[in-house]
Amino acid sequence: MVVGRAGFKFQNWAQTYGSNPELYFQPTCAEEVKEILDLARQRSKRVKVVGGGHSPSDIACTDDFMIRLDKMNKVLKVKRSSTYSKIVIGWLLSDPHSVIALHSLSAPRIGAVSEVAAAGVIGTGTHNTGISHGILPTQVLSLTMMTASGEILECSESVNADIFQAARLHLGSLGVILNLTLQCRSAFRLQEIQFSSPLQQVLDNLDSHLKASEYFRFYWFPHTENVSVYYQDPTDKPPSFKTSWFWDCFVGYYLLELLLWISTFISSLVPTINRFFFWLLFSGRSERVDISYKVFNFDCRFKQHVQDWAIPIKKTSEALMQLKSWLEKNPHVVAHFPVEVRFARGDDILLSPCYNQDSCYMNIIMYRPYGKDVPHGEYWLEYEQIMKRVGGRPHWAKAHTCTRKDFEKMYPAFNKFKNIREKLDPTGMFLNAYLEKVLY
Ligand SMILES: Cc1cc2nc3c(=O)[nH]c(=O)nc-3n(C[C@H](O)[C@H](O)[C@H](O)COP(=O)(O)OP(=O)(O)OC[C@H]3O[C@@H](n4cnc5c(N)ncnc54)[C@H](O)[C@@H]3O)c2cc1C
Structure with missing residues (x-):
């Protein structure tokens, strides 16, 4: 019989949300999962399965029963x-x-x-x-x-x-x-080529960049014209590693976090920090070759607040330029680097932000140096308004203020998803506060 543990405290990776599940279960097989669901039904408890706990929102939180399937790992x-x-x-x-x-x-x-x-x-x-x-x-x-x-x-x-x-x-x-x-x-290796380019030039040549590399993305450094472009493509070349001596040694890491922390008292430093780190780390050209997952993965060193909306791909330039010009007109608002711009093909998954449209994801962040919250309300609000105006849909795991009414407009198949959900889970066993906000 599977036994639930009391007293477990759940916290997400960014330490922005947490909860105190009444019982925490780590089943070892499907029969034990069934026992947990039976118990939840008998006691009228809700159930949430948690994975890596990396969602920046409260989507995985519950105060009832929490399940982690890490013991079913083969x-x-x-x-x-x-x-x-x-x-x-x-x-x-x-x-x-x-x-x-x-x-x-x-x-x-x-x-x-x-x-x-x-x-x-x-x-x-x-x-x-x-x-x-x-x-x-x-x-x-x-x-x-x-x-x-x-x-x-x-x-x-x-x-x-x-x-x-x-x-x-x-x-x-x-x-x-x-x-x-x-x-x-x-299995394949990826070659990553990173180079810098002015923002306008990248936006003017978006189509060629998209064609030039299978996994193209770019970083824009807010308050500047600077962009770092990344091309990642399968290759037969042998592994080779770039020497990012500054970043990999602790000096770069500690210096950035310290400067970001100081900027929580003197926010006007942020544009200079963005410029300085672009010059230090991203202004040149670098190359590396490695196993694909090592190139896809990125060492996200700092806890952060994050928003990431998918917008129709043809709106990429318009949306980014609107954000840039709004920041220029409102110098009291500061934005940390980078704004990460990525792309994805449209699909037919009911609640996919790319449902029926090729999309550009525009990810904004505000770091939390030493766990300190940095004011970001105005920046967040304006970004959301721009994303909504250009027909965007928010990433489900990240911050947004959207509710059911917004999603009904954004997703043609929203009610179809809800009907399927209600048939599978008529008592709402798998709901939590986040899901109530976005679905009901
Ligand atoms: C450092 C960092 C980098 C990130 N990079 C990216 C990125 O490059 N691209 C991107 O799009 N997102 C990114 N994210 C967001 C991240 O990919 C998502 O939040 C993802 O859902 C996290 O997976 P998880 O296993 O931690 O899920 P959790 O946060 O644990 O759970 C997410 C949802 O899945 C449900 N769930 C988990 N397992 C099960 C199960 N077995 N059965 C039913 N429901 C289940 C949970 O209940 C919850 O609703 C990043 C987040 C962080 C913190």
């Missing part, structure tokens, strides 16, 4: 011939990297971190970049889910197809995802 099946691998959820993405690599496979793309669960990643619509690629949920070929009644459902394009279109971006609201089948490609 690769179920790796089928080399048709290039897919089946992994059991609860396993952080960092672990299967090495296992599937043994079979000469890699995920075609992952997000900036791997200390996240596969079900967590797809649950919020995690994305990377590359206009020929969809968001990460588009890599899912099938999944197995336990619903609130304890029934196990298989879904794919051919079995329970409607549920599959909802479950590939599930918000943790449909059931417990027990495993999923992930599309892989033959």
